[in-house]
Amino acid sequence: MQLYKNYYQELFNYGVRIARNEELTRDSIHDLFVHLWSKDSFEGISNPKPYLLKSLRYIIIDGLKEDSLMSGHIELPDVALSTEDIQINSEINEASSLKIKSALTKLTNRQKEVVYLRFYNGLDYAEIAEITGISNQSVRNLFSKAIRELRNQMLPIVVLSTLLHVLTN
Amino acid sequence: MNYSEYGVDDFLNDESFQSFALKQKSKDKVFWLEWIAKNPTKKNEVDEAIKILTSFSLKDTTHSESIIEADLQKLQNAFDQQKKSRVVPIGPSKFNWRIAASIALLIGIGIAAWQYVTYFHSKAEKVIVQKDVPNGKKLTFMLPDGSLVKLNGNSSLKYEQNYLLKQRKVTLTGEAYFEVAKDAINPFIVISGDLSTVALGTSFNIKAYADDPQIEISLLTGKVSVTSIRQSSPEEYFLDPGDGIRYTNENSEIITYEFNTEEVMAWKNGIIKFKNASIKEVANKLERWYGVNIQVNNPPDQAWKLNGSFENESLENVLKSISFSTPLKYTLNDNQLEINFLK
DSSP states (O other): OHHHHHHHHHHHHHHHHHHOOHHHHHHHHHHHHHHHHTSGGGGGOSOHHHHHHHHHHHHHHHHHHHHHHHHTSOOOOOOOOOGGGEEEOTTSOHHHHHHHHHHHHTSOHHHHHHHIIIIISOOOHHHHHHHHTSOHHHHHHHHHHHHHHHHHHHHHHHHHHHHHHHHHO | OOGGGOOHHHHHHOHHHHHHHTTOOHHHHHHHHHHHHHOGGGHHHHHHHHHHHTSEEEOOOOOOHHHHHHHHHHHHHHHHHHHHHSSOOOOSOTTHHHHHHHHHHHHHHHHHHHHHHHHHHHHHOOOEEEEEEOTTOOEEEEOTTSOEEEEOTTEEEEEETTTTTSOEEEEEEEEEEEEOOOOSSSOEEEEETTEEEEESSOEEEEEEOTTSSEEEEEEEESOEEEEESSSSSOOEEEEOTTEEEEEETTTTEEEEEEOOHHHHHGGGGTEEEEEEEOHHHHHHHHHHHHTOEEEEESOOOTTOOEEEEEESOOHHHHHHHHHHHSOEEEEEETTEEEEEEOO
């Protein structure tokens, strides 16, 4: 129960981003824990987060495939990262905030997922590779590109703030 | 890795640096705070990288408590039912197709989980090593990673035998001085009561006797982070050399202060030192130091304080010195010391 309570929010938030469907996410979390509890030994795993996220991801993708077969077209998981999900640091002005938001929402699906797992879930590259089923190096590259994108948007801000800093001192 | 040649992009792509900027792992924070302090010329690059990494955060899609509760209840029901029947229920249900579809997949996950679990179980046969030091004794020894520990009287230190394979984690009751072997990858963690102290390569003293009302941690060199393990999102305290932290067990209150090195480290050098010590503190210290049980009769009032230090003195000499200022009589049988203060 503790495991469920501790990880529900994180699982739900991740799930709903790839499933884009609250019902499916809730059902998938349900299925995940029903499965886990049929095995008593799970409590012994010292770092359950990556394992839980990975399992949830599979269950959701499977659910999505089923859905799409039924409705006749295939929809692959797509990471939802909308401007409402992004909170910009209050020190950053509005014009730059918009730029950062647009840079983040324009990332590719894979990049969004990696950024999400790294920033929001606090997972490391190896764990992200494990969850998404891509190589460690690919995670590194995806993250690197995403960050570069972000930096390009930030560049004028940083230069400006440094300049202000110099001027005011 | 040569961090001194890092540019902003290198910092941005460094996993450990990200973790530091995003406040994720204590050991990275400890490492980078120390590194930044030593490399002031890199301040601009570091600041810019931090600024970029912290420019945004991702919001929680808040989910009401009632939905979580409802889902948990549903899960509990499914679980109870499963316990009874010992099979996954595949009765007629709205979500039947999904459960059915999941089963095949779950078998796959099951195999993975089984391997995962058995892997951990094979590792889980942990052998705990415990070093105990009785009252009146001290013990200096080296941990498998080369870190040096000096344990004071009435103290014990526990750690797993395969300590090097995983994180370097030890559990302390009582008092110990640590000189941690440098290892930037594996943090050294001491659990003492409610507090967790994370270090990379430092020396520090922890005093956490079960019968003391507080825990004291004093940092001599390097940097450590201290957090309470009782709170779910505890505040993290970073100590610089000379900083001490005092945690009051009763109300979980933490204060930081500058400690007196000589005072804190005296025990390690065979010096018993009292500074404004109450009769209870004196008795506790003497018990641990000389390995005796002390009974105090007719104790002096609250205002009574003892100051002074004794270097490799016998218990009798210590008692005699105390009796010069406060008249007392004592009897010592085996390990039982009875002190009678005379009014």
